[in-house]
Amino acid sequence: MVDLIEPDLLLHSLMGQQHQQMINDFGPNLIRLQVTNQIKELQTVIRDRNTSRSDFIFYADRLIRLVVEEGLNQLPYQQHIIITPTGGSYDGLRYEEGNCGVSIMRSGEAMEQGLRDCCRSMRIGKILIMSDEETHEAKVFYAKFPPDIHSRKVLLMYPILCTGNSVMKAMEILLQHSVDEEKVIVLTLFATPDGIHSVLQRHPQIRILTSEVHNVVPLHFGQKYFGTD
Amino acid sequence: MVDLIEPDLLLHSLMGQQHQQMINDFGPNLIRLQVTNQIKELQTVIRDRNTSRSDFIFYADRLIRLVVEEGLNQLPYQQHIIITPTGGSYDGLRYEEGNCGVSIMRSGEAMEQGLRDCCRSMRIGKILIMSDEETHEAKVFYAKFPPDIHSRKVLLMYPILCTGNSVMKAMEILLQHSVDEEKVIVLTLFATPDGIHSVLQRHPQIRILTSEVHNVVPLHFGQKYFGTD
Amino acid sequence: MVDLIEPDLLLHSLMGQQHQQMINDFGPNLIRLQVTNQIKELQTVIRDRNTSRSDFIFYADRLIRLVVEEGLNQLPYQQHIIITPTGGSYDGLRYEEGNCGVSIMRSGEAMEQGLRDCCRSMRIGKILIMSDEETHEAKVFYAKFPPDIHSRKVLLMYPILCTGNSVMKAMEILLQHSVDEEKVIVLTLFATPDGIHSVLQRHPQIRILTSEVHNVVPLHFGQKYFGTD
Amino acid sequence: MVDLIEPDLLLHSLMGQQHQQMINDFGPNLIRLQVTNQIKELQTVIRDRNTSRSDFIFYADRLIRLVVEEGLNQLPYQQHIIITPTGGSYDGLRYEEGNCGVSIMRSGEAMEQGLRDCCRSMRIGKILIMSDEETHEAKVFYAKFPPDIHSRKVLLMYPILCTGNSVMKAMEILLQHSVDEEKVIVLTLFATPDGIHSVLQRHPQIRILTSEVHNVVPLHFGQKYFGTD
Numbered sequence: 001m002v003d004l005i006e007p008d009l010l011l012h013s014l015m016g017q018q019h020q021q022m023i024n025d026f027g028p029n030l031i032r033l034q035v036t037n038q039i040k041e042l043q044t045v046i047r048d049r050n051t052s053r054s055d056f057i058f059y060a061d062r063l064i065r066l067v068v069e070e071g072l073n074q075l076p077y078q079q080h081i082i083i084t085p086t087g088g089s090y091d092g093l094r095y096e097e098g099n100c101g102v103s104i105m106r107s108g109e110a111m112e113q114g115l116r117d118c119c120r121s122m123r124i125g126k127i128l129i130m131s132d133e134e135t136h137e138a139k140v141f142y143a144k145f146p147p148d149i150h151s152r153k154v155l156l157m158y159p160i161l162c163t164g165n166s167v168m169k170a171m172e173i174l175l176q177h178s179v180d181e182e183k184v185i186v187l188t189l190f191a192t193p194d195g196i197h198s199v200l201q202r203h204p205q206i207r208i209l210t211s212e213v214h215n216v217v218p219l220h221f222g223q224k225y226f227g228t229d
Numbered sequence: 230m231v232d233l234i235e236p237d238l239l240l241h242s243l244m245g246q247q248h249q250q251m252i253n254d255f256g257p258n259l260i261r262l263q264v265t266n267q268i269k270e271l272q273t274v275i276r277d278r279n280t281s282r283s284d285f286i287f288y289a290d291r292l293i294r295l296v297v298e299e300g301l302n303q304l305p306y307q308q309h310i311i312i313t314p315t316g317g318s319y320d321g322l323r324y325e326e327g328n329c330g331v332s333i334m335r336s337g338e339a340m341e342q343g344l345r346d347c348c349r350s351m352r353i354g355k356i357l358i359m360s361d362e363e364t365h366e367a368k369v370f371y372a373k374f375p376p377d378i379h380s381r382k383v384l385l386m387y388p389i390l391c392t393g394n395s396v397m398k399a400m401e402i403l404l405q406h407s408v409d410e411e412k413v414i415v416l417t418l419f420a421t422p423d424g425i426h427s428v429l430q431r432h433p434q435i436r437i438l439t440s441e442v443h444n445v446v447p448l449h450f451g452q453k454y455f456g457t458d
Numbered sequence: 459m460v461d462l463i464e465p466d467l468l469l470h471s472l473m474g475q476q477h478q479q480m481i482n483d484f485g486p487n488l489i490r491l492q493v494t495n496q497i498k499e500l501q502t503v504i505r506d507r508n509t510s511r512s513d514f515i516f517y518a519d520r521l522i523r524l525v526v527e528e529g530l531n532q533l534p535y536q537q538h539i540i541i542t543p544t545g546g547s548y549d550g551l552r553y554e555e556g557n558c559g560v561s562i563m564r565s566g567e568a569m570e571q572g573l574r575d576c577c578r579s580m581r582i583g584k585i586l587i588m589s590d591e592e593t594h595e596a597k598v599f600y601a602k603f604p605p606d607i608h609s610r611k612v613l614l615m616y617p618i619l620c621t622g623n624s625v626m627k628a629m630e631i632l633l634q635h636s637v638d639e640e641k642v643i644v645l646t647l648f649a650t651p652d653g654i655h656s657v658l659q660r661h662p663q664i665r666i667l668t669s670e671v672h673n674v675v676p677l678h679f680g681q682k683y684f685g686t687d
Numbered sequence: 688m689v690d691l692i693e694p695d696l697l698l699h700s701l702m703g704q705q706h707q708q709m710i711n712d713f714g715p716n717l718i719r720l721q722v723t724n725q726i727k728e729l730q731t732v733i734r735d736r737n738t739s740r741s742d743f744i745f746y747a748d749r750l751i752r753l754v755v756e757e758g759l760n761q762l763p764y765q766q767h768i769i770i771t772p773t774g775g776s777y778d779g780l781r782y783e784e785g786n787c788g789v790s791i792m793r794s795g796e797a798m799e800q801g802l803r804d805c806c807r808s809m810r811i812g813k814i815l816i817m818s819d820e821e822t823h824e825a826k827v828f829y830a831k832f833p834p835d836i837h838s839r840k841v842l843l844m845y846p847i848l849c850t851g852n853s854v855m856k857a858m859e860i861l862l863q864h865s866v867d868e869e870k871v872i873v874l875t876l877f878a879t880p881d882g883i884h885s886v887l888q889r890h891p892q893i894r895i896l897t898s899e900v901h902n903v904v905p906l907h908f909g910q911k912y913f914g915t916d
Contacts, residue, residue, distance in 0.1 A: 053808040227809070542905065
């Protein structure tokens, strides 16, 4: 599902040669879903201001599941030889235990159900980041993690990566909990080139997985998904 | 998500050069999901005789959704320019109306919910094929279609394509209903090389989409999914 | 959730004293969901010809789940003392194993997912009844059951019970498979008084569970749910 | 589904005459689900310390949906005459617009998906209450509501009502947003008599809907559902 080399033809007209070059410059730690027509359609519905909330949630959930499936694909697997019902042996793969999800509130919470749809008992932590009323500085107000998060791989969920500030703030608290930078995969639906650059510059070992890299991202996502300000 | 040229590296050791060559010989009408680790894991769980029914259904549903998403990707889209909430215009895609699903009983019915999870009001027809008690010949006993199926694209659902006989029998009744061969996409999870060859030889215009081509296919699929003989 | 004595006040104006009397005359083997406002709303949406297919499926699925939950409630339970996380003991109940679902095609299949939503690995069998082309008599064309169905309780699913003929035909094949009449619970959304009478007269031991008893039932149910003729 | 008068027979042995009396003393603003065998089973699985996380989530989601359905039933409906596909008129009910859900973090969030399963575009707000680090007083740290919440009915979601402090703190912030006390329905799975008394004493107009009133409530709910401390 991943295609770092061949940008989708349909996007060709939207992005000049320079932009495409830039995308490839992010290096191997940016992972993009291959943008097929059906994914492009999901992105279109999510960006469209005339989409009803019911449709928005349905299409967003589909895109989230596809990003989550690819996120799971980035986690470690090990060889697993099983026996089939007819007694044959089959050289398969098994997902390694020891992962968890962490959502950055509020919009990241929209991705929790998608994660559970694919991994029904994955532990899901949560981080709340707000501006301090006095200093106006972004601050972690609340964090709830699995107790052994330092030994787990982390799928960090945040659908719209714009400046990257929230993800970087979330990384601070994760590092304080002894999570290895290289064990974190950011799952995001839409990301800006600047946001990706900022995050990867500060944290060169983490991976970012997104369905689209674009200067304009649908900032209304959380508001529309939950119907709140 | 589609990769016709580069077989997955993990499969490399399983399949000799000859087998790989054969896969590529199916031509452009065989569409294979790119076999990532996570898809390989889903296939492993489905093939494992020790998998509980509850897990079997959960993992099968995940693989079905991925096949359905890629199936939807094969359908026609058209350019669709929308306006974003900030007033910008976005050059997107829209799924073209005029499709339907048809499941071949019984195992194909396991794919109906996955189709509805991705396309909540798609019309879903159904075909029952059984052996005639006297002649022992495969015969269509029951068929229920959207009334205007001749003007629709058809996602023909059958999870295990082994000999290809059921799919070919289903094609007979679809052709009798004036469905164009080239409008049919067979959605299947596991397919044998022989089955694919037989179907494509008889119906060179239809497309077959599968997550794996392998001589051994999990024939216990429907029985385990539904828990019936 | 069951209320055999006190008909809902909202229905009072719709049904004369005579009709109410008749409802109570069905005896203890007719089980009616208590018709609350929210259930009445679900019934209204399903009956409304202006309901979109997407809404129809969503509301039908809600009503189906409520009927299924009450159906599960009719199955046998046994005392089950468990230990809580704080070490206390709790005198609870456990669902007894040994049940299965059977859907009567085609409309009954709409209830399969609802059953799975409540009971994720329940085995689900299926019966196809059609008119013989020559004799025009209703005939079982296809039946697929769990191999040990004779030792199981059966939730027989058919959303619209009108004449009762399909249910009675299904009972014939179940009895041939040595299912005890008293082990069958018919799960239906809408039922006519005549249909209920016919079924209970022929099979006095089976139970019928419905959300509404009314002379007019939404016969378009299966067609609208699946979008086929 | 509501039964204020006749306590379930199965609970009879668990609770003495005195306890039953007390339950009835809560007045009409305490609404209890009728405790059927299947609901008692769901409660048992949730209380059992040996339940796996996967089962816990599945059974909790079922109980949540039943509480949500009854919560929706408590909202206002209006008469709605519709036309059936055969041209008949049907005297039905329609759900009145103007409601929203609000979850109290963290455990209340477990109920959000259940609400969305029944009401797919209902707006869902959120409240975070924590102890102030210095004063140790409970404090609202975060609240996100639909902009027009003052004109909406509110389903306030919190699965385990123990002391009632969180619900009362949540009420403070709701009242500050001009929500009418009488427009609030607390949806909870398990509640203590003391907690109910405290909440109803302070806010006599709000309604509390629960599946069980018991001195011991499963305080591990949120931790087990999400797998975090």
